[in-house]
Amino acid sequence: MLNRKTIILVVISILVVGLLGTSLSVAAASHEDELSGELEIFSWWAGNEGPALQALIDLYEEMHPNVEVINATVTGGSGVNAKAVLKTRMLGGNPPDSFQVHAGQELIGTWVTAERMEDLTSLYKEQGWMDAFPDELIDLISTEEGIWSVPITIHRSNVMWYVPDNLDKWGVEVPSNWDEFLEIAPKLEDKGVTPLALGTNWTVNHLWESVALDVLGPDKWEALWEGELAFDSEEGIAVWEKLDKILEYVNDDYSSLSWQQATDLVVEGDAAFNVMGDWAAGYMSTVLELEPKEEFGWAPSPGTDGVFMLLSDSFGLPKGAPNRENTMAFLKLLGSKEGSDTFNPLKGSISPRLDSDLSKYNVYSQSAAEDFSSDRLVGSLAHGAVANEGFMNSFADVMEIFLNSRNPEKAATAAQAIAKQNGIQ
Amino acid sequence: MQFKSDKIIALLILLPSLVLIGIFVYGFIGQTVYVSLTDWGQGAALAKNPEINLIGFKNYGDLFSGFLNSRFRQDLVNAVFYTLFLVSGALGIGLILAILLDRGPKGESVFRTIFLYPMSLSFIVTGTIWRWLLAPRGGINRLPTMAGLPAIGFRWLNSRQSILNFNWQNLPQITAIVVGMVFFYIAFRQWRSGSKRKGLLSLAPTGILFLWALWGARFTPAILPTPEQHGFNLATIGIIITAIWQYSGYTMALYLAGLRGISEDLREAARLDGANQFQYYLNVAIPILKPMTMSAIIILAHISLKMFALIFAMTGPDNAATSHPAVLMYLTTFRANNFAKGAAIAVVLFVMVAVFIVPYLVSAYRERRV
Structure with missing residues (x-):
């Protein structure tokens, strides 16, 4: 009888200890990762x-x-x-x-x-x-x-892409600012080459910010977004004037091309340069399987050496x-x-x-x-860094006004108006 | 007694859908109208409790006469042209197809299926296919090169040309003249139907409107500070072609059903009276098809006001040349966070749809009463 009782007690205690043990080990495991x-x-x-x-x-x-x-x-x-x-x-x-x-x-x-x-x-x-x-x-x-x-x-937003061998063939160097670009662009056109490949609407905004960074420089670029420099100031208008000149040298079907198709123009040798963010490097090396530095080259967009627009x-x-x-x-x-x-x-x-x-x-x-x-x-404008969404959305309309009218003053006035409306100026 | 409990049961059964429609349709229409009268969209628009003030009709005023909202006005003009061309194009082509099939050619059912098939595709699918076909360096533009001819250079979806331009500042005068002409037509009909006094009375608003448009308008302030040209953007042609391709099969089916419903006796009678095929269709069949035409117009017109998906698939959000108020509403609301202005655009679209739908509903209701 007693014997039997002891056996039962032993069994129970083993069970209890065992249960405790397992629950303890569970606790230990979940302590390792309680999430x-x-x-x-x-x-x-x-x-x-x-x-x-x-x-x-x-x-x-x-x-x-x-x-x-x-x-x-x-x-x-x-x-x-x-x-x-x-x-x-x-x-x-x-x-x-x-x-x-x-x-x-x-x-x-x-x-x-x-x-x-x-x-x-x-x-x-x-x-x-x-x-x-x-x-x-x-x-x-x-x-x-x-x-x-x-x-x-x-x-990085301010990058200019090209094919090194093609540039040698056409006898041009990578321009160090947009004025140099405007000098070599007619030469390229004489050779039947589009100087600058451009894509759909937002890539024009993308080009605008690279041009603005050259014309204004990094300090004034930042002043623009802090409301210390007006969009319709002399410098502000100068950006649009420069863009107007550059747009003389782009492919005329740009508004129907995606950014990849614009990059393709450079790769295929139809165009000399393209300004695009550095996701283009991923596209050229992964999708088109081109060798960086050998088959495609890059430089900061003209006049923006030493500045990284991110x-x-x-x-x-x-x-x-x-x-x-x-x-x-x-x-x-x-x-x-x-x-x-x-x-x-x-x-x-x-x-x-x-x-x-x-x-x-x-x-x-x-x-x-x-x-x-x-x-x-x-910071970049076209990709959400320096201006709020209200401004960015309206800036697309300003660009549309500019592309239709090609009037720098009008575009600068409109840009200033939307800056005011969106609390930047 | 029996009659009364019937009514109660009917009411009980209808009640859930009445309540749901009341909340989810009319309640939300009311909510949108309310939002459109506020300034929701300034600063912290997405806060939990955003600061919202009633500002009356300022958003509407901005849309129609604000310096920065020229895109809305062009979109509105685009919407009018989309409606005009989609309705007339789909009706015309649908009618021609229906008449051809009505003649009972071989393989009629095959053609019927082929013509009707595009309608079963979604706008996104059609849009994507046609975007490829209309690409500037491919598709249709390259077709002539197969016959040794030069490629077409037209930018179906990206042309920056526009025709039929008018100055938005002249819009009030243009509206006055159009409304005046409607009154003139009413007066003319009343005159002809014998009530000459009523006709003369209706002539009065015509005169006032014309007088104001041609002479008085110069004394009222301009709605815009600077002249602003709007017109028919050639880039919309690509989208119009696609929409017509998609919906002419539908009008064909409507018309074909109508033509088959005309009794043989009438056709025989017309033929006995010496009408040839052309005269039969022109003077007998088409007038009989008037109810089909009416419902096709209503359906196509309101589809053309909901072209968002087609335009979004074909030219994306920022191609202003082909844009539509529905696209702008999406961008204004969800990209620019300007909820109030987005709501105002929605209300303008709603009113435009109502202009087409309400008279149709009223006349349909009246016919049933009679």
Whole structure:
């Protein structure tokens, strides 16, 4: 009898200890990674950029296996549709955990002034990011109240592309400013070559900002956006006058070409130069399989040597994000050297960190990263850095007014009017 | 008693849809009209509790006479031309196709399917296909080279030319003359139908409007500070061709059903009276098809005001030459965050649709009453 009781007691105690043990081991495992649930990442990265995002998500899932990552991508040229969906979601009180937004006024002017974002200053201090990113970049994503997002990519806007062998054949050098370009352009036309390849409407805005950076220089470019220099001032009109002259030397079917088709004109030898952001390098080396430096060359757009006009994709933490902790872990990964060097080589951009591992990048990106760490950094207009969305949208209309009238004063007046309307001037 | 409970049951069954339509259709129309009268879109437009002030009709005033909104005015002109050409083109081609098929050619059902098929495609699909066909260096422009002729250089979707230009400052006078002409037509009809006094009375507004347009207008302030030319953009031709291609099969089906509904007796009678085929269609069939024409006009006209998808697929958001108020509404609202102005554009579009739909509904309702 007693014996039997002891046996039962022993069995019970074994069971209890065993149960405790397993529960302890569960506790230990979940301590390793206490994150679970979901993480919804909202972006417009599909197509070429899809694999880069997927690599980042894979890395995240490896680190936090219990989190289910939802990749909410809305496709469509430079995010016009994604932004519309995002805005209705935010207005409807259903924010994603984190969303892609261009660093600069697209973030500040739209989301920070609306008090929709959480301050990330403490995360920056905790992770030591204040020194990892260049100051000019942190300024772009900060207000006096805080830092509002984590940058993941850097692209350069002011780059001029060409084919070195063709330039030798035609006997021209890369122009060092737009006046030099205007001198060699007639020579190229005599040879039956289009001096400058141009694409659809927004690429004209893109060209405008490179021309403006040459005509105004970086200090006045920034003064323009701080409201210290008027768009209809003499210098402001001079930008449009220069653009007017340059447009004499572009392919006349530009408004129907995509930016890739404009790049094709240069590659095929129909045109000499093209001004486009450095995603063109990715297009030429990956899609067209051309050898950087040998089969295509680059230089800062005329007159902007030593200045790096940047645009950057970043992710922030919206107020009311359903899975805050998961998002914080995601942002930590984005800002880390590992995350950045996983994503950027695949996307064809460079890392916003100054300590990135350059051996992982291609030839073009290495040269861009070098400029990024030594050049003066300014923000781009066409890609959301220096002006709010209201101005950017109306600027497309101003460009339309200019292309129809080719009247520099009229365009400058209209630009000044929309700057006033959107609180820049 | 029986009658009453019937009514109650009917009401109960209808109630859910009445409530839902009340909220989701009319409630939201009301909401849009309200937003269009505010300044929502300044500064922190996307805040949780944005600061919204009522500013009356200022957004509408800006759209029609603000210096910076010339794109809206061109879009409005484009919309008028889209409607005009889509309706007339689809009706004309549809009628011709229907008459050809009505003659009972071999393989009629095959042709019917082929002609009707484009309608089953979405605007995005048609738009993408035709964008390729109309590309400046390919597709249709290269067709003549196959016969050894030079390629066509026309920019179907990107031409910057425009014809039939008018100065927006003259719009009030143009409107006055058009409305005056309508009154003149009414007066003319009343005169002919015998009521001469009524006719003379209707002639009075014509005179006043004409007088103001031709002489009085110079004393009223201009609606725009500077002259502004708007007209028919040739770049819209590509989009018009695509839309007609997509919808002429539909009008063909409508007309064909109508033609088949005409009794053989009438055709025989016409033939006995000595009418040839052409006269039969012109004087007998087409007048009988008037209800089909009416409903086709209504449907095509309101489709042409919803061309957003086709234009977005063919020329993208920033090609102002081919733009439409619906595209501008999307950009103003969701790209520029200017919700109030976007709502105002939506209301203008809504009114334009109502201009087509309401008279049709009223006349349809009256006919049923009689």
